[in-house]
Amino acid sequence: MEAKKIGCYICTGCGIGEALNVAALEKVASKEQKIPVTKSHPFLCGTEGIALIRQDMANEGVNALLIAACSHRNKTDEFEFNIPLLDRVDLRDKVLWVLEDGSKDSTAKEDLQMMAADYLRMGSVKLKKMNAPDPFLESGFSKDVLVVGGGVAGLTAAKEVADTGYRAILVEKSDQLGGMVARMHKTTPTLPPYRTLEDNPVQGLIAAVEGHSRIKIYKGAAIHKTQGAPGLFDVTIHAGGTETTERVGSIVLTTGYNLYDPAKLDKKLGYGSSPDVVTSLEFEEMAKAGKIVRKSDGKPAKRVAFSLCAGQRDSNHLEYCSAACCSYSLKHALYLMEQYADASAYILFQELRTPGQMEEFYRRVQEEGGVIIKGDVEKVEKAAAGGLTVQIHDKLVRGKEQLEVDLLVLATGMVSSVDTTDPNNPSPVGQVAEDAARYVLNLQYRQGRSMPELKWGFPDSHFICFPYETRRTGIYAAGPARRPMGIAETITDATGAALKAIQVVESVARGAAVHPRSGDLSYPSFRAEGCTQCKRCTEECPFGAINEDEKGNPLFNPTRCRRCGTCMGACPQKIISFANYSVDMIGSMLKEVEVPAEDEEKPRILLFACVNDAIPALDMVGQNRSKLSPYIRIIPLRCMGSMNLVWVADAMSSGFDGVLLMGCRHGDDYQCHNVRGSSLAETRLSKVSETLDRLQLESDRVKMVEVNIMDADTLPQLINDFAAQIASLAPNPYKEF
Amino acid sequence: MAYDLSFARDVYKNSEMGHWIKMCKQCGVCAGSCPLGPHWEFSPRQLFQMVRAGKKEEVLKSHSMWMCTSCYNCIVRCPRGLPITHIVHGLARYASVKGYADPDQVTNRFATRIFWTNIVSTGRVGEAMLTMRLYFVDGIAAGIKQGLEMKDSALGMLKAKRLNPIPLRGKIKGYAGFQAMLTKAQELEEKRESGV
């Protein structure tokens, strides 16, 4: 690879030229930082400015660019040169716009210049330390997709994958495909006018999948082992007594749901007390079989009560709502009324939930005579004449009422079938065959065999904005496995998961990362000899990307990696780094800041800011022209998770008076794009006082705060208060060294 | 037995606009829209749920339906498009025809015995006669009392030539046909109401 030749280009537009001594800045770059090519231009992002840069690239052999202008979030198209080595120094938004205009006041002018120069220095060093990432590419990457679970979600995912031209391998634990939906009679309307029941789609799906040239199916199968990583998963499948290993690129988890065990329900609902108390699935099967009858004596069941929320929305059972039961129960009422002209269907609801166009289906069921009752079942007894007497608390006519019915149907809720576990207490990886039944994928991951859960056993990790993400790269859950949902939504969801599965294999083939740093070609490399087997990296990786050998040395899986740098931040030995991001790089940057001598009374405060939220927020502070302390120096981090404690020590020993870290919200409603980055940083910082004590410094010189992207209005005070508080302390004694 | 639907089904079929009762989703907008709302023992939506719950006696004996001023607020606001005013009128009629309605309920009495007789006897409302009958329905004494209470207004009307104690006009010209038409209509109506 040709030698790196850096070109530094300073834009003097947007008032930079007037406010700063650009000649002096050019000197910092050329003389002090020894940047071979240093130029300035009044309108760098304009056609001329860009042309100037391109000329140097063509004629001077410039192949690394340091662009000192505005925030890296502006003018990205203009400053796109398709080269890996480029860094932006923000002289406008984070210097000019946040400091007092120095036109009158000489100190202010001096502060402006110092800040600009420091950022130029840091940029120069960063670029010097930056190498072009060399993408992780291997022969043997597979683009096939493994789909686990052969219900509607799985069938859909497999079909969609195959229809897009990729090969799918479908694994189903039972002997036939179709899952839960195969046991259903008809499905709720999905098409206008949303009034009539639709034929069960499952047979059609099964036919399509079984007849598809690009789909391979394993039935009666269990996965005994899932080894490897995206592009390189080796999945050991046991079916019909034989073991096969398939190499796949990604995995779609569509194992669906189990119904909440009706035996666990409150006694008052009467399940088990009479055969005429049934679950909604039992009712489905009865309708599918043809005749709706009393289980007790086989007489036609014409009066049926449907009790919604049988366990759902109940902290003693399922805290969440199962989303589909209301519509399903309305459908069941319609089965009944379509079978018997003189039927009586009672829908006992808490909150009748028929979102979107399903409201029309609700109307249809009432039109047919279905009676809605907001009420609870309080007691169920066998009636003399057979059937049941159900005592309800009727909230609309306000009183206790006795219902005489032939059947009471309990709409039990959905429970995720994905085995999940707290990633902090992983189940041991070892011989897994014996409890294969317990685990779906049997991941051979150092952090455990299961999918880490977000809540209630559902395995997604970036709920709301990026619902497909999980903490196991290249493995996407879809359908009720990830959130209670009906058939129509499941089909959509499985289609989306199919796309993500294809997307990851294509990204892997390019050596590129997927969300949140999609397209990033860098990945961690590691200097084995320095490793002390402390296991921090393997334990802390939010995505379980790193395995261990028997000695406890980390085994990196680049295609599992999301490039957040948490491993790098965790490593006390500083032996994990990326081609374009390393402990040394950030360390060198902060050391490059010129720390004024004590008597100048210009403290220096280092500010580590997460690029995802804190940096955009700081840009907005600039847009608002809010003023910040001239003593701060900002270094953007990929994620707070990449924050290595050594930087704090470095900052202190090189004379910074304080360090402020700005990460994303953590806790239950975490906003960290890497799930645990900011919380891990906080945990590490809790140990920082030791470091400070060792240096005999006050521990409140270092502080971490949660910053939301919309905090531009509160940030200035937060930063300036910290600056004031630091200023109130004695200067850092290490300045002189 | 609660929620036995035989009563509801008869109302759906034989009470004017009764089938709409099926469609109520119990939002309560009707109750709040009614000018005499506080005077209803059961609001329209309560009546509807009670019909579905099979509470025949409570519904039909209740005075609630007779509280309707026919302001039509409920109709234009009902999110399910129930013609509530007409349903309530229907229930009142149903209660009256089936003999559940309290015969002494003032509006029932006036509507069925006075107003209707008044218009069918001539073909048009005779306002003087109507008010007289209304006042004297509880007997002479009560009538005079009522009359005296309203005498200022009555006198005012007389002065304004907007009330005529001696009806100018007898029956409408086509009264015979009018009556025959009504008889036939009533006959058809009874057939419908009896559910055959």
Place this chain on the structure above:
Amino acid sequence: MADDQAAGQTILVVGGGISGLTAAVEAAEVGYKVLLVEKDPHLGGRVAQHYQYFPKLCSPSCGLEINYQRVKNNPLIRVMTLAEVEDIQGTEGNYTVRIRQNPRFVTEKCTGCGDCSRACTVTVPNPFNFGMNEIKAIRASHAMAYPGHYFMDAAYARSAEAQTLVSVCPVGAIDPNMSATTLEEKVGSIVWATGWQPYDAEKIQPYGFGRFANVSTNMRFERLANTYGPTGGTLTRPSDGKEIKNIAFIQCAGSRDHNHLPFCSRVCCLASMKQATYVRSQFPDAKVTIYYIDLRAMDRYEGFQKKVEADPSITWIKSKPARIDEDPVTKDPIVVGENTLTGVRYADPYDMVVLATGMEPNSATTARVPAQAVAYDEYGFVVKGGQVLSTGCTATPLDVAAAVQAGTAVALKAIQSAARRG
């Protein structure tokens, strides 16, 4: 691309809200060319106007920012703002579309320095804040707007002052004489993701929006709570600037109503619960009342309902209020109706009443699909069966997470469709 995949067929995505943005980015990250067309000057659609998302109470900008980064870093995505699709010809796999590019009056040269906006003396009702405050006639839509470069209101562009701004711009980016252009593009498949507009609350006459100063709507309330909103985020009411410490939310204001939107808009219940937390966190002594027919916090969102229900200062009344009156003196809105669980009638005054208005699909009104074969349902949602694929709230009312799922799913259907020769 997979072996037998006909590559290079561009996917047209119409609408740059969360659904369209997701569809575009997901398809492009598989390796397909995408043309993203947005009628506003910025991407982000409705979600950009929200203060926080339920249930995490976090800013939409956080997720939008990362999506914008994905757009910026992906050469396969071409974004057109202030653009509308006027005509669609051809068949699946081989469409020709005519796109109208409305003038921005500011070129890509713009550095976002803001000099023009500071020089501009004309203000207009701020559409991003539903006209609740004024904003300069040349501007960026809002603080997080992407693309970041400025635009000028067409009416202002015709003014004399607009011409004077030309010389104000240090980089010569302003051109008030810019005019609309149309261009033709060949695309393989089309995703319609034009989203929704808040149902016009004035049509819900009994609630007096437009007649009563202190009757507002849920979308307006999102702006009211926002730091960049008309009040800088302090919750005060229009009539007298009084702090909103006693507030009511009325659910199904227009939704589930045959006089208005017969369908359920799905998100309004959760939105009101979320907005209740805005009030409660800003004023610890505030009281909130929520009038509802059915509380619809589907699936995992139930957890959020439980959380909000735990707050004793929030009262829940199962009732569709009949009407709102206004106190002639205090201008307090008075909510009138019947509590269906107690049978008791109420007439309760509040500092402000927020109508939880529903989602009206733009495809029913301002964004009809200009193609020969389009399938709508009776409400104007675009459904299966026509030439274009629809997603997000163009197909059915959805919350953000579900819209992202749908947007991801439609990206795959669009990839398949683009490869198919009609």
Place this chain on the structure above:
Amino acid sequence: MKEYTFFPGCSSEKSASAANMEHSVQSMCKMLGIQLNEIDDWNCCSASIGYAGGGQLPRLAMSARNFALAKQQRGNTDLVATCAACWLAMRETAERMEHEPEVKADINTALKEANLSYDGGIKTRHLVEVLIEDVGWDVLKSKVKKPLQGLKVAGYVGCQTNRPFGIVGESYENPLYLDKMIEATGAIAVPYPKKVSCCGGALMFTEVEKSCALVRDLLQCAVDNGAEVIVTPCPVCQLNVEVYQGKINQMFGTQFNIPVVYYSQLFVLAWGGSWEEAALHQQVVPADALRRFA
């Protein structure tokens, strides 16, 4: 001269409660060159509480007979009503005959007994709609000779002229046509929130206290907002709000004495008609506030 078939209704008969409306309407139409051809031998529309005694079919049949006569006598000429209740009953009958074939059949079986039949075709309109759509605001304004300068009028639309059908193009909660009419006469339409509230309607006969309470609130609201006169298009409203003021004063110790007139009376006066032509001599509460314009 524009002609319409006319259904006055019982209250508009000579010496009936709405005689003042009938009289002023006739004067107004004369001034506009409109001829109202009364249906010969019409019968009561069976409105308000006819449902209880009559049930649906007899009730509807009564309006149907009027349609049948109108058709015989005047063909499909628009049928105009001035009474809210009549207008509503006619429209309801027409609508149900149109949408419910069996009802239509039954009605005709009944009509047959009177040697009549009706299968629809006549459009029922409220006189107010004729004024707005056929005459037009400009003409209504141009006719003004004696503008009712400074007169503060509360426009009381009431219920049945407004719901469930309502005047074309008007809203249920805040109809504006009556205020526009008031302003067209040069008077001031006082804003007050009760313009579409209920006067008790037919229940004034039986639920006197309850109904009077409603009217009391209405009067109070109008007076509080500075009204000197209340104007209404509806004979039921007019009767209840005007004639019962004495009773209300007894009941609630109030002092109401505010004239309640019809829009037709205002127009006739403003257009230079005499006190008598405007039938203002037929008020129970003397319309003194209008004297200064006579």
